[in-house]
Amino acid sequence: MSGAGVRAALRMGGALLLVVGLPAVLVTVWWFASAGSTSFYEPPLHRIVSTFGRVWTPERLRTDVLPSVLRLLGGYALAGAAGVGCGVLLGSYRTARAVAEPVLELFRAVPPPVLVPVIMLFAGIGDTMKVVVIAFGCFWPVLLNTVEGVRAVDQVADETARCYGVRGGRRLLRLVLPSAGPQIMAGLRQALSIGIILMVISEMFAASSGIGFTVVEFQRSFAIPEMWTGILVLGLLGVVLSLLFRLVEQRVLGWYHGLRGARREGGGGHA
Amino acid sequence: MLEIRHLRKVYEGTGRSVEAIRDIDFTLAQGELVCLVGPSGCGKTTLLKCVAGLLRPSAGSVLLDGSPVTGPRPGLAIVFQEYGRSLYPWLRVGDNVELPLRHRKGLSRTERRTRAAEALATVGLAEAGRAYPWELSGGMQQRVAIARALAYRPEVLLMDEPFAAVDAQTRADLEDLVRRLWTERGMTVLFVTHDIDEAVYLGERVLVLSRSPTVVLEQIEVGLPVRRDQLTTRADPEFTRLRTRVLERIRGTVPDAAARDQ
Numbered sequence: 205m206s207g208a209g210v211r212a213a214l215r216m217g218g219a220l221l222l223v224v225g226l227p228a229v230l231v232t233v234w235w236f237a238s239a240g241s242t243s244f245y246e247p248p249l250h251r252i253v254s255t256f257g258r259v260w261t262p263e264r265l266r267t268d269v270l271p272s273v274l275r276l277l278g279g280y281a282l283a284g285a286a287g288v289g290c291g292v293l294l295g296s297y298r299t300a301r302a303v304a305e306p307v308l309e310l311f312r313a314v315p316p317p318v319l320v321p322v323i324m325l326f327a328g329i330g331d332t333m334k335v336v337v338i339a340f341g342c343f344w345p346v347l348l349n350t351v352e353g354v355r356a357v358d359q360v361a362d363e364t365a366r367c368y369g370v371r372g373g374r375r376l377l378r379l380v381l382p383s384a385g386p387q388i389m390a391g392l393r394q395a396l397s398i399g400i401i402l403m404v405i406s407e408m409f410a411a412s413s414g415i416g417f418t419v420v421e422f423q424r425s426f427a428i429p430e431m432w433t434g435i436l437v438l439g440l441l442g443v444v445l446s447l448l449f450r451l452v453e454q455r456v457l458g459w460y461h462g463l464r465g466a467r468r469e470g471g472g473g474h475a
Numbered sequence: 476m477l478e479i480r481h482l483r484k485v486y487e488g489t490g491r492s493v494e495a496i497r498d499i500d501f502t503l504a505q506g507e508l509v510c511l512v513g514p515s516g517c518g519k520t521t522l523l524k525c526v527a528g529l530l531r532p533s534a535g536s537v538l539l540d541g542s543p544v545t546g547p548r549p550g551l552a553i554v555f556q557e558y559g560r561s562l563y564p565w566l567r568v569g570d571n572v573e574l575p576l577r578h579r580k581g582l583s584r585t586e587r588r589t590r591a592a593e594a595l596a597t598v599g600l601a602e603a604g605r606a607y608p609w610e611l612s613g614g615m616q617q618r619v620a621i622a623r624a625l626a627y628r629p630e631v632l633l634m635d636e637p638f639a640a641v642d643a644q645t646r647a648d649l650e651d652l653v654r655r656l657w658t659e660r661g662m663t664v665l666f667v668t669h670d671i672d673e674a675v676y677l678g679e680r681v682l683v684l685s686r687s688p689t690v691v692l693e694q695i696e697v698g699l700p701v702r703r704d705q706l707t708t709r710a711d712p713e714f715t716r717l718r719t720r721v722l723e724r725i726r727g728t729v730p731d732a733a734a735r736d737q
Contacts, residue, residue: 360560363529367553368575368627378574382565459565459607466609
C-alpha cells in the first residue's frame with residue numbers, strides 16, 4: 205500500500221472512530237453497569253440483547269415495524285408537500301402572510317399530541333388518524349422554514365431573473381426553490397424527528413399494530429426486556445432515517461456545501 | 476437606438492422622499508459604447524435599473540428603438556457588479572448561461588447548448604461549462620456573467636460597475652474583453668463605472684454625472700483610436716488630457732468648463 209493510501213485509510217479510520225466512539229463507550233458503560241442488575245424494571249443489557257432476536261422476527265418486522273414506517277413516511281410526505289407549497293405561497297405574497305399569520309401562530313402553539321383525541325373523532329382510530337397526526341406535527345417546521353427561505357431570495361439574483369425574463373414556474377423552479385433549499389431542508393430535518401415522536405405517540409393511543417403499540421403492549425404485560433428491545437428498535441430506526449436523510453441532503457444541497465467550502469477557503473467570490 | 480428622456484427618480488419613503496435622479500437626458504446611437512461616470516452614490520445604479528425596466532422612473536421615459544421600456548424586455552441585458560449573487564450557485568456554469576434562453580420560443584435544446592458554448596468560448600471559458608460558478612475565480616465568474624448576456628443576444632448591453640470587485644490585473648483583462656466584444660459584435664453598450672480611467676479607456680463617449688440628485692454635467696467625446704491597449708492607450712497624452720478633464724468636472728474645480736469650451 206502506498207503512503208498516501210495508508211494516510212487515507214488512517215483518516216477514514218479516524219473519522220469512523222469519531223462517529224462510533226461515543227456510542228460504543230455508552231453501550232459499554234450500560235452493559236457493565238447493568239450486568240449485575242436484579243431490578244425487574246431495569247434488566248441487564250445482555251438480557252435485552254438476547255431477547256432482541258426472539259422478539260423482532262421478520263414476521264414482526266412486517267406486522268409492526270413496516271406499518272409504523274409507512275404511516276411515518278405518508279404523514280411526512282404529506283407535510284413536506286403541503287409545507288413547501290404553502291410556504292412558497294406565504295413567502296411570496298405579503299398579503300397572504302398578513303392574513304394567515306395570526307391563525308398560523310395559534311395552530312403552531314398547539315402541541316400535536318393534544319390533537320390525537322380530537323383527530324380521532326374525525327378520522328377514527330385507523331391509519332388515517334395516525335397519518336394526519338404525523339402530518340400535522342411535521343407541517344409547521346417545514347412551513348416556517350420555507351417561508352423564511354423564500355423571503356430571503358437574494359435581490360440581485362431576483363433582478364437577474366427579472367432582467368432575463370425568467371418568470372412564473374421557471375422562476376420558482378430555477379430560483380426560488382433552490383435558493384430556499386438549505387432552509388427547506390433544515391425544516392424537513394426538524395420535521396423528521398417530530399414525525400418519529402408522533403408516530404410512536406399516535407400508536408400508543410388506539411392501535412393494533414406498530415412499534416409504539418408493541419412497546420405499550422409489552423409494558424402492560426410486564427414483558428420488560430421485550431419492552432426495552434422496542435425502545436432499541438425506535439432508536440435504531442431514528443439513526444437509519446437520519447442517515448438516509450443526510451444522504452438525500454448531500455445530493456440535493458451538494459452545491460450549497462461546495463459554495464460554503466469555497467467561501468471558507470479563500471473568501472471565495474474574489475478574483 | 477436607446478433614448479433616455481428627462482428621466483427623474485424620487486424614492487418615496489415614509490414621511491420623506493429622496494430625489495436620486497433629477498433630470499437625465501441622453502441618446503445612445505446603435506452600436507455605440509458609452510460610459511457613465513460619476514462619484515459613488517450618485518444614482519448610477521438607479522439610472523441603469525430604470526433603463527433596464529427594473530425600476531419605474533418617477534418622470535420621463537426610456538425608449539428602445541422608439542418604443543417605451545416599461546418593464547424588463549428581451550432587447551436589454553444587464554451584467555451586475557455582484558457576479559457572486561447574479562450567477563446562481565446551484566446551477567453549473569453552462570446552465571447559468573442557458574437559463575435566459577430556456578423560455579425563448581423556437582430555440583431547440585441543441586441550439587441553446589450551442590449558443591451557450593459559443594458565448595463561453597468567446598469569453599475564453601470554453602472548458603468551464605460543467606463547473607459550478609463558485610469553483611471559479613472572481614474574474615472568471617464575471618466572464619460567465621458576460622457570456623450569459625452575450626448568449627441572450629441583446630441589442631443593448633447594460634453593465635453596472637461590473638469590474639469594481641476584481642483585482643487590477645483581472646480588471647484590465649476584462650476591460651479589453653469588453654472592447655473586443657464591442658468591436659467584434661457591434662453591440663450598443665452602456666457601461667457604468669466610478670473609475671475615471673476605466674470610463675475614458677473604454678468609452679467612445681463619456682457622460683459625467685453629478686452627485687445625487689443626479690444630472691449630466693458634461694458629455695465628452697473620446698478621440699482615442701478604436702484599437703486600444705492597456706500600455707499605449709493609457710500613455711497617450713490625449714488619454715491623460717481626457718481623464719484630467721473628467722476628474723476636474725467630477726471634483727468641481729472647473730464649474731463652468733462647459734461654458735469655457737464653447
